[in-house]
Structures are given as structure tokens and as C-alpha cells.
Amino acid sequence: MIIEFDPAIEAFKREVAAAFQSLQRPEWLSLDPECEAYLAHGRQMDLNLIERGWYTLHWPREYGGGTTDAFMRHAALRELEGYFRVPTFGGHGRYIVGPALIEFGTPEQKATYLPPIARGETVICLGFTEPNAGSDLAAMELKATRQGDYFVANGSKLYITYGHYATSMLLAARTDASQKRHGGVSLFLMDMDLPGVTVNHLPCLTGHMVNEVHLQDVHIPASALLGEPNRGFYHMATALNFERSGLDLPAKYMAQLEDVAEYARQTGLWRRSSIREAVGRLAAYLEAWRMVCWRVVMLQARGEVPTWEASMAQLYRKDFNPQFGKLLLEVVGPQCLIERGDPRAVLAGRVEWYLRESFNNHGQGGRFVTRNVIARRGLNLPRD
Ligand SMILES: Cc1cc2nc3c(=O)[nH]c(=O)nc-3n(C[C@H](O)[C@H](O)[C@H](O)COP(=O)(O)OP(=O)(O)OC[C@H]3O[C@@H](n4cnc5c(N)ncnc54)[C@H](O)[C@@H]3O)c2cc1C
Structure with a gap:
């Protein structure tokens, strides 16, 4: 399946990709996500997005948001944020709490909280x-x-x-x-x-x-x-629905997969058909996941509330992680475990970080809970 965007969205995507490309520094990808330099980089990226008017472009215009096609632009932006691995410390503010305030906040709350969120001053x-x-x-x-x-x-x-x-x-x-x-x-x-x-x-x-x-x-x-x-509880569900697609994730993992494939090429491992096949299989999987995410966006653009569709996107992540971890071990071997800072670390320690991340399978509810939502709401299966 090929998704074609409106020419204005395609132009926007090119503009964003060029901006991220010029702002990105390879060394940022190897930083410890809890270190001060990474936080400073994240804050700077927030400011860059604010300066370009992209930070809250999905908000209504009267609250500092953008044009009528802002919803699609926002989705395209999220995908590129994932691909270029832009840290989004202000994410919960701009994606969840800001839209929730706009939906059910009092005028005083909107006046108090929205401007600092839009200026990237809150986490x-x-x-x-x-x-x-x-x-x-x-x-x-x-x-x-x-x-x-x-x-x-x-x-x-x-x-x-x-x-x-x-x-x-x-x-x-x-x-x-x-x-x-x-x-x-x-x-x-x-x-x-x-x-x-x-x-x-x-x-x-x-x-x-x-x-x-x-x-x-x-x-x-x-x-x-x-x-x-x-x-x-109902407000919480509405608030979390504002950011259900998770479009940044398959894009982020695609960038990581490309990184590992490049390493395999440079080291000659690419000659092994089993490795080419494993990379190809995961690339196809990521593309399928991406389509599920875009389906969630399309539903939201039509004013519908995705439930099991968003759970499907989550399940893709939970099933991808262990497969990617296995590929890393196959391609890189035990050197996967060498951390950043050690000259023997592969891809400046990024691989060790990718491997750690592949264990991150528990957030937003376990895999069985996600499957239950799909079974009940998507397939109409009985609860017991
Ligand atoms: C990295 C990370 C970041 C997080 N960030 C936040 C955050 O910012 N804010 C926040 O509020 N929470 C956060 N969480 C919490 C996260 O949402 C919960 O961990 C998650 O909802 C699961 O809850 P639990 O850990 O208590 O596991 P449990 O609910 O105890 O589940 C344990 C296991 O039992 C299974 N299980 C549970 N119930 C059922 C069932 N009915 N049927 C079948 N299987 C079942 C689950 O699939 C899982 O495998 C985070 C978690 C992680 C790991």
C-alpha cells in the first residue's frame, strides 16, 4: 500500500526533514538519555520547533495552533520527530495536557497553563x-x-x-x-x-x-x-486519545534498523543471506505497523475515536521489540553489550542502547491486556 499525501503536506514533510537534518548531530544519538547534555539538546530542539511554529501546530488557531490541515501536518511532524529521534520533553504538555485543557479546561486554566506549555517551559x-x-x-x-x-x-x-x-x-x-x-x-x-x-x-x-x-x-x-x-476517568481516556497513533515509534525503529543494516554492510555481514532476510522482514513489519498508525490518524481526522485500532499499533511495538533485540544479537553478537564511552562499543554505543530499549515492553499495559482490548472491541469476542 502506498500512502499519498496532499502536495502541501509533502512540501511540509520535506521542509521538516531538511530542518531536522540540518539540526541533527550524530553524537546526540549516543548520549545517555538522562545526562545533562541530552536534556539541553532536548530543550534546544523544543525551542527550534517553537521558533518554526511547529510545536503546537495541532492546537486550534486561537491557542497558537496552525492551519486547517494542521492535523495531518502534526502527524507528519510526529513521524519525522521519530525518524530523526528528536527528544520531546514537552510531549505530554503539547500532545496530551494542552489539548485536554483546550477541550475541558476553564478559561482561567487555559490562560494560566497553555502559554507556558506552548513556550516549552513546562515538563x-x-x-x-x-x-x-x-x-x-x-x-x-x-x-x-x-x-x-x-x-x-x-x-x-x-x-x-x-x-x-x-x-x-x-x-x-x-x-x-x-x-x-x-x-x-x-x-x-x-x-x-x-x-x-x-x-x-x-x-x-x-x-x-x-x-x-x-x-x-x-x-x-x-x-x-x-x-x-x-x-x-473519562477525561483521562479523552486526554490520552489525543495522542493515540504513536507514529513516531515505527519511524524511530526504522532509523535504528537502517543504522544496524549500515553496520552490517560496513563489516561484510551483509553478505549473509540470513541477515539480509531478517533486516528485510523487520523493515516490512515496520511498514505494516506504520500503516496501522496512519489508520489511527485517519480515523481521528474524521472525528472518530480509535480504540482497538490504537491497541493494534501498541501491539506492533510490543511484538517488534524482542525481534529487534534478537537481530541485534545476531548481527553484532556479544559486543552489543559494550556501553557508550568504551572504544570497542559498536556504533558509538548506540547498539547497546537499542538492545536495552528492546526490553521496554511493559509500559501502557502488558501485551495480554492489549490483546484483550483488540479481542473484545475489535473482534467482539466475549470477556470470558
Ligand atoms: C518504562 C515505563 C514507563 C512508564 N511511565 C508511566 C507514566 O509516565 N505514568 C504512569 O501513570 N504509568 C507509567 N508506567 C506504568 C505502566 O503504564 C504500567 O506498568 C502498565 O500499565 C502495567 O501495569 P503494572 O506494571 O502494574 O503491571 P500489571 O498490571 O501488574 O501486569 C503484569 C503482567 O500481568 C498481565 N496482566 C495484567 N492484567 C491482565 C489481564 N486482565 N489479563 C491478562 N494479563 C494481564 C500484564 O499483561 C503484564 O504482563 C510506565 C511503565 C514503564 C515500564
Whole structure:
């Protein structure tokens, strides 16, 4: 299948690709994602996008967004951000919280939060998972109890990406204990520097940092309540739907696969038909995944809400990772394990990083949970 874009979108893609090509430095690809230089690079890339008017082009025009075909431009931009491996620290703000504020924020909240998000000044983390609520988020226990002008929050969130440098958290908390499961949960945009917020780092095998975030008697101003009280679960689903396609991911892995194929060519390994075949198979897989992502974009462009289609895109990732890890071991062998900084590291240590990333298969729910969503919603199979 060949996707053809409108000529204006094709021209936009060429413009973005040329810009990323000129901004990209190969050494950035080998940086530790938690080091200061990588963070500085990410911030600089955010500023570059802002300067070009691309950072929030998917927002409505009155909030600093772009043209009528902004939705497709945004999708094309996401794909290229993935291919050029642009760090997106402001991602949760510009892709999830910004659109959520535009949809159900008060005028005061829009005036307070949208401008700093659009200027790349905020890093927002998502506070949903808890020690006893992962795949089954409706089991969430963290409480926020109304006391005058505040909600007083107590409890813990777990595995929070960006928690160690986020300025705010989109927090889901139980505000009505009498309602069970999906009812009685509200969303807040909580400042991370409020007294009573403690962040403990949990380094992942993948090289990323996630965090435990503990809240003890944290007084969250009632003005930080986002959307209707006790409807947070539904708002959360809407907010996450704004960024469902995951188009950046197959593009990112295609760039990594090209990197490994180039290494195989340079080392003569490309002569082995088993390696050419494995690379070809994965390239075809990535193209199929990309098509599923574009299908999600097309549904959203028509105003439909993708459910199982977005889960299919997620499943592609979960099934790709172990296959890519296997290919790396086949092509590079034990040298895969040599980290950046060591002169023997392959591709300046990028391969070791790719291998670590191939273990990253657990976020956004396990593979079986994703398959269950597809079975129930896509294939109409019974729950049991
Ligand atoms: C790198 C990383 C970053 C993350 N970032 C964030 C973040 O920023 N914010 C946030 O809120 N959360 C974040 N998470 C949490 C993530 O969303 C959860 O890990 C995920 O939802 C799974 O929850 P869990 O870890 O409790 O696993 P569990 O829910 O305990 O699942 C464990 C295993 O059991 C299986 N399983 C569970 N239920 C079922 C079922 N009903 N049927 C069949 N199999 C089942 C799962 O597939 C999985 O294999 C992150 C996680 C990771 C790994």
C-alpha cells in the first residue's frame, strides 16, 4: 500500500526533514538519555520547533495552533520527530495536557497553563499508575479530599516517566470514595513543587529513569481540578486519545534498523543471506505497523475515536521489540553489550542502547491486556 499525501503536506514533510537534518548531530544519538547534555539538546530542539511554529501546530488557531490541515501536518511532524529521534520533553504538555485543557479546561486554566506549555517551559508527567493499579487502573486508591479551597491528597504513584524533572503532574485521584472503580476519580494539574510531594528515582534496565511519587497531605488548590469532578476517568481516556497513533515509534525503529543494516554492510555481514532476510522482514513489519498508525490518524481526522485500532499499533511495538533485540544479537553478537564511552562499543554505543530499549515492553499495559482490548472491541469476542 502506498500512502499519498496532499502536495502541501509533502512540501511540509520535506521542509521538516531538511530542518531536522540540518539540526541533527550524530553524537546526540549516543548520549545517555538522562545526562545533562541530552536534556539541553532536548530543550534546544523544543525551542527550534517553537521558533518554526511547529510545536503546537495541532492546537486550534486561537491557542497558537496552525492551519486547517494542521492535523495531518502534526502527524507528519510526529513521524519525522521519530525518524530523526528528536527528544520531546514537552510531549505530554503539547500532545496530551494542552489539548485536554483546550477541550475541558476553564478559561482561567487555559490562560494560566497553555502559554507556558506552548513556550516549552513546562515538563508534565502523567500520574496514573499506582502500586496496586497498573493494567487495572480502576483499582486506583490515591485519595484527594476536599477541604475548603483545597483538595488534600495522600497516596503514591509508580513508574512515573519524567517525574524527576517535571514541573507539573496530570494527577488522577479518587475524590469520592462512595463511587467504585471508574467513578469517583478526578483529574488535577498539580505543581510538583508543592509541599508533601516526594520523588524517588527508579532506574530502568532500559537506561531511562522512572519514579515513585509519594503525596503526603499535599494541598492542591481546587482551581487545579481539570474537568468535571468524579469524571476524571473519562477525561483521562479523552486526554490520552489525543495522542493515540504513536507514529513516531515505527519511524524511530526504522532509523535504528537502517543504522544496524549500515553496520552490517560496513563489516561484510551483509553478505549473509540470513541477515539480509531478517533486516528485510523487520523493515516490512515496520511498514505494516506504520500503516496501522496512519489508520489511527485517519480515523481521528474524521472525528472518530480509535480504540482497538490504537491497541493494534501498541501491539506492533510490543511484538517488534524482542525481534529487534534478537537481530541485534545476531548481527553484532556479544559486543552489543559494550556501553557508550568504551572504544570497542559498536556504533558509538548506540547498539547497546537499542538492545536495552528492546526490553521496554511493559509500559501502557502488558501485551495480554492489549490483546484483550483488540479481542473484545475489535473482534467482539466475549470477556470470558
Ligand atoms: C518504562 C515505563 C514507563 C512508564 N511511565 C508511566 C507514566 O509516565 N505514568 C504512569 O501513570 N504509568 C507509567 N508506567 C506504568 C505502566 O503504564 C504500567 O506498568 C502498565 O500499565 C502495567 O501495569 P503494572 O506494571 O502494574 O503491571 P500489571 O498490571 O501488574 O501486569 C503484569 C503482567 O500481568 C498481565 N496482566 C495484567 N492484567 C491482565 C489481564 N486482565 N489479563 C491478562 N494479563 C494481564 C500484564 O499483561 C503484564 O504482563 C510506565 C511503565 C514503564 C515500564
